[in-house]
Amino acid sequence: MHAWKNIPMDAEANFSPMETVHGSTIPTKLTIVHSTGVFLHNVVWCSCPGVDSSTTRPQTAFTFDVLNHFLIDALECKTSASSFFEKIRRMTNNCFPDTVPNRYRELMRVSRLWRDLMSRKWFGFAHNDEQKPDKGDLACWLVSQRYVVDGNFTAQHMVMRKPQLDISLSDGLGYMVKDQEYQTHLSSAVESKERSSCSNHRAVNAANISRSNLRATGVGATACARHGCFVPHSIVDFQKGERHMNIDYSICNALNYHSAGIDSSLIIYDVGCQWSINFLQRVAQSKGLSVPENMHIVPAVGKFHLSAHKLACFARYSLNFIQGAGHVDGEILETLWAPFNKISPTARSMSQAHRQEVLDDHMRDSNWKKIVGIMKTLLKKYKRALKGVDDTKSPFDELTLSLDPEKISIWKIDEKKAMEQRGEYLDIYQLQMNKAPTMAEIRLKLTESENTDTSKPGTVSWLITGINLEDLQDGLRADIRQLPTDATPGQKVSIEEKRQRLTARIAKFHETADAMTAGMDLGTATVHSDDPRFCYAGHDENGWGEVSDEEISEYIDEEILAEEMGIWMPSSVPYQDALALGLGPLQAEELELRKGQANDCLEKLRMALGHKAIIYRQIKKLNAVSSKLTTMEGLGMDKATLGSLYQPISPTELSIDKEVTEENRFGQGSDRLAWFWRGNNASQGQDDAWIDESPTDLVYRVNWLKAKARWNRWQEELRLLAEIIVFKIWTGQMVPTAFHVILIPITDRIKSAELNRPGCNVGIENQPVLILLL
Secondary structure, X not given: XXXXXXXXXXXXXXXXXXXXXXXXXXXXXXXXEEOOEEEEEEEOOOOOOOOOOOOOOOOEEEOHHHHHHHHHHHHHHOOOHHHHHHHHHHHHOOOOHHHOOOOHHHHHHHHHHHHHHHHHHHXXXXXXXXXXXXXXXXXOOOOOOEEEEEEEOOOOEEOOOOHHHOOOOOOOOOOEOOHHHHHHHHHHOOOOOOOOOOOOOHHHHOOOOOOOOEEEOEEEEEEEOOOOOEOOOOEEEEOOOOOHHHHHHHHHHHHHOOOOOOOEEEEEEOOHHHHOOOHHHHHHHOOOOOOOOOOEEEEEOOHHHXXXXXXXXXXXXXXXXXXOOOOOOXXXXXXXXXXXXXXXHHXXXXXXXXXXXXXXXXXXHHHHHHHHOHHXXXXXXXXXXXXXXXXXHHHHHHHHHOOOHHHHHHHHHHHHHHHHHOHHHHHHHOOOEOOOOOHHHHHHHHHHOOOOOOOOOOHHHHHHHHHHHHHXXXXXXXXXXXXXXXXXXXXXXXXXXXXXXXXXXXXXXXXXXXXXXXXXXXXXXXXXXXXXXXXXXXXXOOOOOOOOHHHHHOOOOOOOOHHHOOEOOHHHOOHHHHHHOOOHHHHHHHHHHHHHHHHHHHHHHHHHHHOOOOHHHHHHHHHHHHHHHHHHHHOOOOHHHHHHHOOOOOHHHOOOOHHHHOOOOOOHHHOOOOHHHOHHHOOOOOOOOOEOOOHHHHHHHHHHHHHHHHHHHHHHHHHHHHHHHHHHHHOOOOOOOOOOEEEEEOOOOOOHHHHOOOOOOEEEOOEEEEEEEO
16 A cells, blocks of 8 residues: 555556456456545455445545545534545645645545445344334433423525435434424424514514525524533524524424423523413424423523513523523533534535435534533532532521511412412512503504594604603713813713714704794793702722713814704793694694603613612612703693692612611611602502502512512522432442542432442441432
8 A cells, every 4th residue: 555645646547447247356446545645556355155235337436444534524613524625635745736636525425335335344233124203313411301492594405406306314303393393393384474573583573584595594403401412303503584383393302302201391581571471372283293292391581682682581491490490501502512613514505305314414423522521510500509508508597587477478478379370470579569551552552543534644653752752861961071181182082072963863853843833933942950969979999970061062163962852842942832832733643652761761770679789879870850940840740730640759768678688677667668669659548559558568579579589590400410420420420530528418308228338338327328429
């Protein structure tokens, strides 16, 4: 055998394939690809009677070594077949690699066969012709009942030019679903054209996005939420974005895979709040979907994505409030996509079958590395869980001791009911208020009732624009007050740019105002001023302090600064004059919007105080409430009604943290709660109050329940890890050496009789324990 570098450039053209002649021993030249290069070798072929070869005219052979090298390179380094073979050519002849025959296409074919053969060997099907692998049998997997679902739009696949020539070796035997059955499901499933009722989720709202050059716009996967292992036979292709029909098929296959004896499953999905609404109905209507009988499904949303949902989703879909969830974040698939994305460009243009095999191989390898490294991972998580229990138990115990036992008993009953029935019962974890209508709700109501007989179309949007411009002026004035005395040129330029943009928007708004009022001369616009009691900027480590508008105007050359410009609104005209000019409907609409604006500000204030936030960071919101009272009075609201709903806010009312930190403080008998904590912005005795319990109890309840939930989840995490670690050691899995020794109590599920092996059962105060090496 000799290296290819000694062969002339045109040597390959002179090769003649072997002529198979029975009984003949004519030597022929064969190109052999090895891990160290490409070689030529004279081969004498076996011509024994009765011996058949799988290939009749072989010209190239690959050693097992080079095929193993390629598979490892592809898995660890994400090396493409083209790059790998170019490396082999350079190893053969670094000066003239082009003289080495290009066996890239042959490598692509042979590597597929080798990958399939090795997979069948590893899973016990290599020499068993009677038993064929079934769906997902060529996959590594750990039994789970907590799943996380996510889509990946990087793993695209282009449309094949000749799909009829594609040959599959392991369709549906690994992690990707069986194509024919999946296509049958898609052809019969009906996708509802629904918009998300929660937030503007990309997964739901982009469900109909497609590209003509792509067969698949991405993949959807289901994985174990605890260990990050892909579930076999549950990876699906997307055709038009992340649709329910795709995700439903993935989830149903995951739920049916080796799930005997599991009666409940946790499904964590970015849009779980939307997906779960009609999931069982979609399953019932589709022949290709099924859920194990009597299996209870608990939907949840990952902790990172939950922050983008509306507030109502937090209590109902947070992992913090799911019994048995342990301490998981529900985002582990995001970490799996990172290495997975490195092979997506290579797999994008492969044939469908080849892409499926490559994706299966990388998922199998990912699961394998999770399994062989699971002991170290579990031990690391166990130490973290120990610390989590310690960190959450003490605050919970201290808070419990400081509260009324009767109230705690009631809260425990509510908590038990919430854990069992879920749904709206989980709202106990939030500040429960029948909230006043928000500005958005009032705007929607006014827009729907807009009548051309009484008002011009578009008046609501125009009024909203004016209110938003006032808010921008408030924000700009706050930014200017916080400028340091030695403001940099960049800070000054930023203020100037904001002023210019705001000036242009105000001018455009006034042009629209002329159209709304038919060019009436309505006098001067309203200039809003800040309440000096709230207009200050605290000094912090960055040296921020007050700067007056006069100092700012010294370096900004403007006749009227944008933040001081008057904005004409219907409230700029006295109420009686407005009625005479026919502007009564406009003023009525503005009044309703001003109520919504005040309600929004007060809601933010309540939330800030209820969570013991530093309220002065929200100072411009508070200032907006006080400054709008005069405006609403000018729009025709009588003082009695105005006083019963909205009152001025004083700095002395901005405190509630003492209700939690100093429950037994002196002087509580004379305390009077700030007016905005009382029901319906009025007296505490009204029937339509927003708050069903006193604000103090409400804050205590929410904080106590959340503290208990945090402690419970860490306890569950510790218990789960202890049970798994004990099982792993008892079944003989190797434990890393050179670690510290700790003791873990045996749980009720593991009988002490099972630990009679020498060195395992140790008694400490008659408590059986297992010695673990950490």
